Amino acid sequence: MVNFGGWDMPVEYSGIVAEHLATRTAAGLFDVSHMGEIEVRGGRALDLVQHVTCNDAAKLAVGQAHYSGLMNERGTFVDDLLVHKISDTHYFLCVNASNQDQDFEHIRVHNRPGAQIENAGERYSQLAIQGPKALGILQRFTTAPLDSIRYYHFAFGAVDRVDCLIARTGYTGEDGFEIYFAPEHSEKLWSALLDAGSEQGMLPCGLGARNTLRLEASMCLYGHEIDDTTTPWEAGLGWICKPAKGEFLGRDVLVRQKEAGINRALVGFEMQDRLIARDACSVSIGGRPVGRVTSGSPAPFLKKNIGMAYVPAASKAPGTEISIGIRANEAPARIVPMPFYKRAK
Amino acid sequence: MYPSDYRYTKEHEWIKATGETGTIGITDYAQHELGDVVFVEMPVVGTKITAGQVFGTVESVKAVSEIFAPVSGEVTEANAALSATPETVNNDPHGTGWLIKVKLTNPAEVSGLMDAAAYQAFVSEKETSA
Numbered sequence: 001m002v003n004f005g006g007w008d009m010p011v012e013y014s015g016i017v018a019e020h021l022a023t024r025t026a027a028g029l030f031d032v033s034h035m036g037e038i039e040v041r042g043g044r045a046l047d048l049v050q051h052v053t054c055n056d057a058a059k060l061a062v063g064q065a066h067y068s069g070l071m072n073e074r075g076t077f078v079d080d081l082l083v084h085k086i087s088d089t090h091y092f093l094c095v096n097a098s099n100q101d102q103d104f105e106h107i108r109v110h111n112r113p114g115a116q117i118e119n120a121g122e123r124y125s126q127l128a129i130q131g132p133k134a135l136g137i138l139q140r141f142t143t144a145p146l147d148s149i150r151y152y153h154f155a156f157g158a159v160d161r162v163d164c165l166i167a168r169t170g171y172t173g174e175d176g177f178e179i180y181f182a183p184e185h186s187e188k189l190w191s192a193l194l195d196a197g198s199e200q201g202m203l204p205c206g207l208g209a210r211n212t213l214r215l216e217a218s219m220c221l222y223g224h225e226i227d228d229t230t231t232p233w234e235a236g237l238g239w240i241c242k243p244a245k246g247e248f249l250g251r252d253v254l255v256r257q258k259e260a261g262i263n264r265a266l267v268g269f270e271m272q273d274r275l276i277a278r279d280a281c282s283v284s285i286g287g288r289p290v291g292r293v294t295s296g297s298p299a300p301f302l303k304k305n306i307g308m309a310y311v312p313a314a315s316k317a318p319g320t321e322i323s324i325g326i327r328a329n330e331a332p333a334r335i336v337p338m339p340f341y342k343r344a345k
Numbered sequence: 346m347y348p349s350d351y352r353y354t355k356e357h358e359w360i361k362a363t364g365e366t367g368t369i370g371i372t373d374y375a376q377h378e379l380g381d382v383v384f385v386e387m388p389v390v391g392t393k394i395t396a397g398q399v400f401g402t403v404e405s406v407k408a409v410s411e412i413f414a415p416v417s418g419e420v421t422e423a424n425a426a427l428s429a430t431p432e433t434v435n436n437d438p439h440g441t442g443w444l445i446k447v448k449l450t451n452p453a454e455v456s457g458l459m460d461a462a463a464y465q466a467f468v469s470e471k472e473t474s475a
Binding site for chain 2: 011212
């Protein structure tokens with residue numbers, strides 16, 4: 001067990017590789033109850049969500065969710081999050097465990113619209129069931145028609161007689177669901193899903209596989225690819241940054257950066273020999289240090305050693321040769337397009 | 346669990362010494378802590394290793410770990426099979442997952458290491474406190 005944002009969590013159950021492959025080929029079950037939840041309610045709920053996040057929440061339909069950034073005045077990330085629109089007057093935010101309290105404080109300080117906000121992490125547990133067999137396994141426990149919940153949409157329903165918010169979202173690059181419910185039902189739901197899923201090759205997965213799966217799918221991790229020094233443009237997250245929606249924290253900075261162009265860009269790379277890049281390894285181009293690896297690991301499904309790093313924007317093109325400082329070596333690597341892994345639809 | 350004719354270090358390496366030669370690997374405890382081993386970096390034949398100094402690295406999916414020489418000596422063979430099947434270190438750490446063979450500089454160094462009972466007690470204590 002490791003301490004992660006104040007939670008004792010297993011890095012692995014049966015082994016990172018086995019758990020990773022099970023999620024890609026069958027299913028994986030993740031206890032992600034550490035994730036934080038913040039609820040925003042009232043007639044000004046949308047105004048507040050729009051003010052503190054960079055994606056355009058006005059575009060969300062009831063029952064729809066999107067990925068977004070919680071921004072500060074500098075146009076950098078306080079956190080990344082999922083915004084779920086429950087109704088015109090109720091938004092449900094899922095944030096990172098280790099940022100939950102500072103996120104809530106940030107939203108509270110910037111609550112000029114005067115929405116009702118609740119730091120609701122203790123009222124929810126969350127399980128993620130991910131992989132090509134996730135839908136079939138979860139469907140055995142609910143009458144909610146899971147197949148009709150589109151990707152990045154959600155519904156309310158009972159799972160094994162427990163009231164849940166059932167969202168078709170995830171952090172693995174696979175199809176699957178994240179379900180939110182009252183914490184007293186955690187053990188029962190975990191056991192029921194695990195029993196049913198194990199017949200189909202599902203494995204319980206720890207933080208290790210969660211990290212390798214999201215890295216293969218080129219998803220950002222707060223504290224690695226994004227933090228309060230990085231902007232959405234730099235992180236390749238322009239698709240969640242919508243200055244056209246109107247005012248939000250950091251908008252002016254982001255508009256100016258968009259016009260001026262970014263100096264650095266997040267890229268994906270593949271190692272060209274057997275050495276493995278790790279977080280914080282140096283990145284050089286033509287012998288000149290240019291940046292750091294933000295995440296690096298063997299990719300168990302792709303069977304390559306991959307990573308993400310910031311490089312000068314002028315050097316971000318796929319095919320660019322870079323080198324990674326690994327112990328005494330300058331190991332060759334090549335910038336490649338992201339995502340590294342994309343599931344067949 | 347831990348072969349009685351091997352000797353062990355606090356850094357979780359083992360050595361099986363016969364006369365002037367020794368075979369070195371990492372222990373079952375070490376492979377379990379590391380998880381899935383994906384790459385082993387070892388010295389070439391002829392490299393001199395020094396007791397207590399790093400001579401190679403073992404990389405798992407989640408971590409990289411340095412390997413310390415239990416004794417001083419000269420490398421006579423590195424386990425070439427690990428290049429294609431590094432997971433052997435997980436599956437058979439005390440046998441076919443060996444890392445290097447060495448010609449010992451001073452065979453008496455071996456007796457200064459922990460025996461199997463002492464090592465078992467050492468890791469049991471770690472597991473209890475973890």
